[in-house]
Amino acid sequence: MKAVAVAPGKVILYGEHFVVYNVPAIVMAIDKLVKVSASPREDGSLRICSDLGFACTYEDSEVKPLMGGRKATKFLEPVRIAAKTVLEHFEEKKGLSIDICSTIPSSVGLGSSGAISVATVAATSKILGHELDREQIWRFSLQAERHVHVNPSGIDPLVSTYGGLLVWRIQDDSKPKKINRDIEIIVGNTGIQRSTGKFVSIVGRKKAKRVEGISQLMGVMSWISNLALKAFREMDLATLGALMNMNHELLKVIGVSHESLDRLVEATRKAGALGSKLTGGGGGGCMISLATSNKKAAVCKAIEESGGQPILVRKHNAGVRVWLTKS
Ligand code: PMV
Numbered sequence: 001m002k003a004v005a006v007a008p009g010k011v012i013l014y015g016e017h018f019v020v021y022n023v024p025a026i027v028m029a030i031d032k033l034v035k036v037s038a039s040p041r042e043d044g045s046l047r048i049c050s051d052l053g054f055a056c057t058y059e060d061s062e063v064k065p066l067m068g069g070r071k072a073t074k075f076l077e078p079v080r081i082a083a084k085t086v087l088e089h090f091e092e093k094k095g096l097s098i099d100i101c102s103t104i105p106s107s108v109g110l111g112s113s114g115a116i117s118v119a120t121v122a123a124t125s126k127i128l129g130h131e132l133d134r135e136q137i138w139r140f141s142l143q144a145e146r147h148v149h150v151n152p153s154g155i156d157p158l159v160s161t162y163g164g165l166l167v168w169r170i171q172d173d174s175k176p177k178k179i180n181r182d183i184e185i186i187v188g189n190t191g192i193q194r195s196t197g198k199f200v201s202i203v204g205r206k207k208a209k210r211v212e213g214i215s216q217l218m219g220v221m222s223w224i225s226n227l228a229l230k231a232f233r234e235m236d237l238a239t240l241g242a243l244m245n246m247n248h249e250l251l252k253v254i255g256v257s258h259e260s261l262d263r264l265v266e267a268t269r270k271a272g273a274l275g276s277k278l279t280g281g282g283g284g285g286c287m288i289s290l291a292t293s294n295k296k297a298a299v300c301k302a303i304e305e306s307g308g309q310p311i312l313v314r315k316h317n318a319g320v321r322v323w324l325t326k327s
Contacts, residue, residue: 002039003126005119005322008032009104010111010159011185011279011288011313013240014228014247017203017256018221019153024169026228027159028185030313032110034102036119038083038127041095046083048076050100056080078113078144082120085143092128107193109280114156117144122322135174137161137320150197151204163319167229181232183240185288186296187311188268188303190260192284199256199281206254217250224250241274241290248277248287256282264308271295271302 008029015025041047047066049055054072057064058080065072083098098120104112121140125132132140141157153170165183166176207214224243231239248265251257257278264287265276272295279288287308291299300310 001127001324001326002037003123003322003324004035004037005122005126005320006033006035007115007119007122007160007320008111008163008316008318009034009115010156011187011286012109012155013185013279013288014225014243015221016155016278016280016282017200017251017254018218019155019169020151020200020203021207021218022170023218023221024167024225024229025153025155026165026167026179026225026232027155028165028183029159029163029316029319030110030185031316032104032311032313033316034100034104034112034115034119036101036116036123037099038120038123039097040127041097044093044095046080046096046098048079048083048098048100050076050079051102052106078117078147079120081147082117082141082144083124085140086121086124086128086130089140090125090128090130094128096124096127098123105189107195107285108189108191109196109278109282109285110187111156111160111280113148114141114145115160117141118157118160118320119322120144122320126322126324134161134319138174148197149200151200161320164317165232165315167225179229179232181235182315183290184296185313186268186273186291186299186303187279187313188264188287188289188306188308189311190258190264190284190286190308192258192260194281194284196281199283203254203256214254217253221247221250237274237290237292244275244277244288244290245269251278251282258282258284260284260307261287263306264303267302267306268299271298273299
């Protein structure tokens with residue numbers, strides 16, 4: 001018997017980084033998924049294996065990389081934390097095998113680590129015979145997220161847990177509001193992997209030093225997110241695009257963009273996108289564009305010609321799902 005959990009990645013449409021400081025963000029779960037299965041092990045150890053070529057076993061306090069060397073230890077640590085959080089909460093000492101299969105590119109701002117943590121928590125609790133509600137899944141996943149991002153807002157595991165298109169700020173805790181609209185987004189992946197935690201810290205230092213204008217920028221970002229919410233209600237795509245452009249400028253000012261992102265943003269705007277911005281932690285990773293149907297092909301081509309990989313994504317409504325299977 002094994003438990004299988006599937007959870008979606010995400011794109012942040014408005015408000016990354018600012019969301020850490022209680023500014024509302026708008027985020028969409030996407031149709032790029034991770035699958036995590038958990039099955040019992042007789043030998044009492046924890047064994048984690050990822051289709052990226054990483055595997056480790058954990059016995060008492062000893063970790064042994066089986067595949068991928070030291071990189072494996074680092075990559076799989078949040079997964080270990082997610083599984084351990086559940087085991088410790090339920091005071092279980094059982095051995096488990098955890099297998100990860102992902103279609104979300106990693107370390108590029110599409111929420112792969114959040115989705116893996118969420119699916120690990122869901123699969124681990126299910127195989128141990130415990131039912132968690134969505135709020136618990138999110139809270140347990142946050143432990144792993146803290147290891148990856150140091151000071152995360154929690155938005156990645158939140159959207160992966162609940163699914164859909166959401167508006168949320170930290171103060172809302174586990175109560176995101178769903179926006180019942182469908183939208184197709186073009187992602188441009190620069191292919192440059194980077195650490196979100198590093199860029200969250202850069203912004204944190206500026207905020208702590210009260211770098212001139214930073215509080216005003218928080219206010220401007222709140223205003224952009226609130227206007228975007230209104231534009232979603234009216235499905236005013238032109239305004240949604242213009243607000244994405246403004247959001248990108250703010251992210252540049254706080255120092256989290258990268259020349260590869262700015263190049264793709266510029267090229268997609270020239271190709272007729274209604275709006276483009278970086279998405280996620282920045283410093284490389286991905287950007288997104290909003291475009292009308294007749295411009296989508298040109299926008300994808302512009303991403304390719306500027307050295308990026310275009311990926312069309314749609315909203316994934318379900319959030320995390322988990323079930324038991326014999327095979
Ligand atoms: O994990 P990423 O790169 O998609 O970034 C998450 C969004 C941030 O706002 C940059 C960090 C956070 O925890 O909210």
